[in-house]
Amino acid sequence: MAITAKPMDILILGGGIAGLTTALSLTKFAPTPPNITIFEIRPEPATIGGAVNLTPNALRLLSHLGALDEIRSAGYGAECLAVEVFDLYTNLKIAESSFGGPEGKGLGDPPFTALRITRGEALKGVLAAISKHPNIKLLCGKKTVSINEDDSSVTIKFEDGGSAQGDILIGCDGIHSVTRLKHVDPERKAIYSGICNAFGFSPRRKLSTSNEYEPTHFSVSGMNFGRRGILLTSFHAPARTSIYVGALMQVPEIADRNGWRAAGADAAKTRNEMLERHSGAANPLIAHLIEDAEDLFLWPIFTLSKGGKWATERVMLIGDSAHAMPPQGESTGIVFEDGVLFSRCLARWMVTRREEGVPVKEAFDAYENLRRARIDVAFDESLSVVKTVQDTTWLGHKIKMNVVPWYLWWTRGYREKHFVEDVTSCDIGY
Incomplete structure (x- = not known):
């Protein structure tokens, strides 16, 4: 097998966690580290947002890519052995989704549990790993106005008059992807899911009778199910002085982006909405966390239709730009898997087919053949989240509280199968 010494020139649109981890994956698996330039529209990488699990x-993939060591050395995140599920109106724990494995040490070999971490700190950890690779450049403040490709290259032109040319372009620019809308599949636009995430961070209250913190009913992460949505309450740092509060709830669609921006910035209205929706909670902590939450923001959740076009001859979509879906518990892991599997397919092409003059589209097709079925299943699963969040009657809530434990028990084996999977070494069929 011939291995070319000439590194590829790879362009990536999107300096979020998808683009950055894809760059790390390409660097790790390519036979010769490619020259990678990441273009981000914002003036600097966005280190704001909620908390993800x-x-x-x-975690296994972040460890392979060198980012988990950076996250751990910085002390980011709170280890999570399970997401516990509670009935809002009784405060009774009805189920949990565990990551502890049979011995409580995690899943897989080596074992990993889970980590609840803010999006900003996760991004900082990945940026720290990026900084150790001189073949990766990150350029911010670059707004794309056009994308063109021919038989030998792809060219991006920017609003500031500049341009960039590479062998391939990877679109990691999210749900409202410029790569998709200007080039790959312009007709495939984002669709409002009908639900929003209202989130903020609440400093813990001290008890009036002592200097101790108000106790929590959850160990690390708790999902509190009510009639009008789900409230996530979770620690996100080892000190446990702050609790992430995220409310998934049904919200009528607003006509345009400016309307959504105005709604998102109205913290007082969002707080009142959250309090009203979660009134009647058996645990007074619920109201306290909503009342004390700082930097409250309302974020509409958009999705893409199932299927769609992911690639042209030299441009590939990765992550939300290709298959954005409602949150279903492991969305971030799916994005990391995308980057690793695509990089492995591209690396195989570099080693076995590039010198023969075979178009790079063969690697793109191999990745799609490998990935489509998994994404379709995840998409179908995500639709159940939308149904769970929708407003319901008291009877509907009672039924839900009986169904959720059964559903989590029934699907445990399926979830754990993916939690132990290592896509850095699995058969890619190419």
Whole structure:
């Protein structure tokens, strides 16, 4: 097998966690480290946002890519052995989704549990790993106005008059992807899911009778199910002085982006909405966390239709730009898997087919053949989240509280199968 010494020139649109981890994956698996330039529209990488749960498969990949060591050395995140599920109106724990494995040490070999971490700190950890690779450049403040490709290259032109040319372009620019809308599949636009995430961070109250913190009913992460949505309450740092509060709830669609921006910025209205929706909670902590939450923001959740076009001859979509879906517990891990599997397919092409003059589209097709079925299943699963969040009657809530434990028990084996999977070494069929 011939290995070319000439490194590829790879362009990536999107300096979020998808683009950065894809760059790390390409660097790790390519036979010769490619020259990678990442273009981000914002003036600097966005280190704001809510808190995500990095499941065992996500942590395994971050470990392979060198980012988990950076996250751990910085002391980011709170280890999560399980997401506990509670009935809002009784405060009774009805179920849990565990990451502890049979011995409580995690899942897989080596074992990993999960990590609840803010999006900003996860991004900082990945940026720290990026900084150790001189072949990766990150350029911010670059707004794309056009994308063109021919038989030998792809060219991006920017609003500031500049341009960039590479062998391939990877779109990691999210649900409202410029790569998709300007080039790959312009007709495939984002669709509002009908639900929003209202989130903020609440400093813990001290008890009036002592200097101790108000106790929590959850160990690390708790999902509190009510008639009008789900409230996530979770620690996100080892000190446990702050609790992430995230409310998934049904919200009528607003006509345009400016309307959504105005709604998102109205913290007082969002707080009142959250309090009203979660009134009647058996645990007074619920109201306290909503009342004390700082930097409250309302974020509409958009999705893409199932299927769609992911690639042209030299441009590939990765992550939300290709298959954005409602949150279903492991979305971040799916994005990391995308980057690793695509990089492995591209690396195989570099080693076995590039010197023969075979178009790079063969690697793109191999990745799609490998990935489509998994994404379709995840998409179908995500639709159940939308149904769970929708407003319901008291009877509907009672039924839900009986169904959720059964559903989590029934699907445990399926979830754990993915949590132990290592896509850095699995058969890619190419």
